[in-house]
Amino acid sequence: xHTVEALLALIILIGAVAYASQTAxxxxxxxxxxxxxxxxxxxxxxxxxxxxxxxxSWLYHQINGTVNGSRWNAAENIINEWNKTSLPSxxxxxxxxxxxxxxxxxxxxxxxxxEPSEDAVTIxxxxxxxxxxxxxxxxxxxxxxxx
Amino acid sequence: MQMEKGQMSVDFxxxxxxxxxxxSLIITQIPMLFAPLLTISTDIHAxxxxxxxxxxxxxxxxxxxxxxxxxxxxxxxxAWNFSQYLRNRRNYLSNVRRIGLAMxxxxxxxxxxxxxxxxxxxxxxxxxxxxxxxxxxxxLWEKLGLLVSYNGDPxxxxxxxxxxSFNNMLIWNHSAGKPLLQIGHPIPTGATVERxxxxxAIDDCRNLGMRIGDNECCGILEVCIWK
Numbered sequence: 001x002h003t004v005e006a007l008l009a010l011i012i013l014i015g016a017v018a019y020a021s022q023t024a025x026x027x028x029x030x031x032x033x034x035x036x037x038x039x040x041x042x043x044x045x046x047x048x049x050x051x052x053x054x055x056x057s058w059l060y061h062q063i064n065g066t067v068n069g070s071r072w073n074a075a076e077n078i079i080n081e082w083n084k085t086s087l088p089s090x091x092x093x094x095x096x097x098x099x100x101x102x103x104x105x106x107x108x109x110x111x112x113x114x115e116p117s118e119d120a121v122t123i124x125x126x127x128x129x130x131x132x133x134x135x136x137x138x139x140x141x142x143x144x145x146x147x
Numbered sequence: 148m149q150m151e152k153g154q155m156s157v158d159f160x161x162x163x164x165x166x167x168x169x170x171s172l173i174i175t176q177i178p179m180l181f182a183p184l185l186t187i188s189t190d191i192h193a194x195x196x197x198x199x200x201x202x203x204x205x206x207x208x209x210x211x212x213x214x215x216x217x218x219x220x221x222x223x224x225x226a227w228n229f230s231q232y233l234r235n236r237r238n239y240l241s242n243v244r245r246i247g248l249a250m251x252x253x254x255x256x257x258x259x260x261x262x263x264x265x266x267x268x269x270x271x272x273x274x275x276x277x278x279x280x281x282x283x284x285x286x287l288w289e290k291l292g293l294l295v296s297y298n299g300d301p302x303x304x305x306x307x308x309x310x311x312s313f314n315n316m317l318i319w320n321h322s323a324g325k326p327l328l329q330i331g332h333p334i335p336t337g338a339t340v341e342r343x344x345x346x347x348a349i350d351d352c353r354n355l356g357m358r359i360g361d362n363e364c365c366g367i368l369e370v371c372i373w374k
Contacts, residue, residue, distance in 0.1 A: 005156075013164060013167075035196065039199070046264040047359050055257065081360060
């Protein structure tokens, strides 16, 4: 009889341990890692948007060339710059979206490939394109995640 | 008759199971349960973050007779280097209140005072020269914000700060025959070390680091902090 009791107890114990292991928080990305992702993204966009003497920047020209008919692909070019940092070899990947905020609603005008993970971090930068008499506002969204 | 086999009652096993459920629920529902026990680690991360912010996004403070400038590496704008200031200005080191590496904004810039993420070559060289001056090296802890006071007790954080290229090699100052920036003590093994990496551009340089966007020399400023 005690064998049946032992088996019953074993099943209950295994069930409890299995439940505990499944309900434990599956923290893929720690707070420190998310902070580091945020800093990578902000630093990278700051460097791309470093101001020239004429108040434009590399990022400004990329977006202007993409949206004003120069057949540029700003999102792809930004990804190419990101690949130069060698951070992809450390498992840090990024996706770029460029949105037009001046039309009705938010309109994605250019984006790169990539599927961010659930704990990805998004950093954005506003770029104002001045083509008198028009002023267009674009948002560059950089989404970073650890593979 | 004496029993030779041990047995556990079902009651006891059910009680144990309820206990395991209870403990697992507490641990999963209160993620910060053990945070008070991790004060050293969380504190070090905040200090590493703060140090990286000061170095990358601030130009520093030099204060003399109530006059304040962020050009701590050359407050009189006479193109002296660190050694010349040390030799010719008696209070130079004490007048430096905070060390930052971001370059001062040009007059045409829309930035007010500093250009974040764009490090000044002269500030980098001045910081490296300060570290190399062993007689005055100890003052660096205070200037970098790494000598603080908690409840009246001084706390001294150890650090290792370096400029690296994206392939994780130190950026080399070929004319001086030494790393462009490598200050602090060797990183210990086995201790809790918090590391923050910042992507930076270096102003006024050639053949250093990688070109990103329109910036000729880019790399990583690595800040490591431990107690």
